[in-house]
Amino acid sequence: MHIGHGFDVHAFAEGRRCILGGVDVPSDRGLMGHSDADVLTHALMDAILGALKEGDIGQLFPDDDPAYEGADSLVLLRRVMEVVRRRGAKLLDCDCTVAAQAPKLAPYREQMRENLARAMGVDVSSVGVKATTTERLGFVGREEGIAAWAVVLLNTDCSGRAGEG
Numbered sequence: 001m002h003i004g005h006g007f008d009v010h011a012f013a014e015g016r017r018c019i020l021g022g023v024d025v026p027s028d029r030g031l032m033g034h035s036d037a038d039v040l041t042h043a044l045m046d047a048i049l050g051a052l053k054e055g056d057i058g059q060l061f062p063d064d065d066p067a068y069e070g071a072d073s074l075v076l077l078r079r080v081m082e083v084v085r086r087r088g089a090k091l092l093d094c095d096c097t098v099a100a101q102a103p104k105l106a107p108y109r110e111q112m113r114e115n116l117a118r119a120m121g122v123d124v125s126s127v128g129v130k131a132t133t134t135e136r137l138g139f140v141g142r143e144e145g146i147a148a149w150a151v152v153l154l155n156t157d158c159s160g161r162a163g164e165g
């Protein structure tokens with residue numbers, strides 16, 4: 001069994017979409033990034049790669065590679081799950097927190113869970129998504145950007161190939 005932790009931040013920018021967990025959240029500003037800037041999905045991918053000790057998403061999907069310009073992060077998450085399967089591992093559970101002063105995320109939380117679960121090939125009951133403001137404190141509170149954290153639990157004992165590390 002291995003745990004992984006992921007953290008990511010994206011700044012707000014005019015003229016961009018606000019994609020979180022694959023949901024295009026209505027917002028007067030979106031998130032800046034080389035990809036679709038889905039900060040929630042990025043934190044989750046890093047948590048999975050952390051549990052596998054496979055580096056981080058920047059190594060797998062370099063942010064200067066034109067192949068990832070505007071990339072759909074749910075597609076990248078599917079690719080991370082291919083690494084999980086190749087290592088003979090299984091994702092047992094994950095939980096994520098998004099810190100955003102705005103927009104209000106509660107109405108989209110269930111759709112985010114479903115999107116992430118589908119992309120990972122797990123039941124939605126294994127995927128937690130929570131939202132919090134930072135009570136107007138810090139860069140999140142000043143509405144300069146959004147931060148996300150994720151933890152995952154992987155069963156790495158599903159085959160002989162994943163026991164090490």
Ligand SMILES: Nc1ccn([C@@H]2O[C@H](COP(=O)(O)O)[C@@H](O)[C@H]2O)c(=O)n1
Nearest residue numbers: 100101102103104105106131132133134
């Ligand atoms: N962007 C956000 C932030 C928070 N929520 C929901 O509001 C609740 C209260 O937030 P506090 O930061 O005041 O603790 C939180 O538990 C979320 O349910 C939200 O929907 N979107």
Ligand SMILES: C[C@@]1(CO)OP(=O)(O)OP(=O)(O)OC[C@H]1O
Nearest residue numbers: 033034035037057058061063068
């Ligand atoms: C997935 C990638 C691909 O460019 O997305 P970005 O939008 O650049 O986001 P960031 O979290 O800064 O780095 C991860 C990158 O690998």
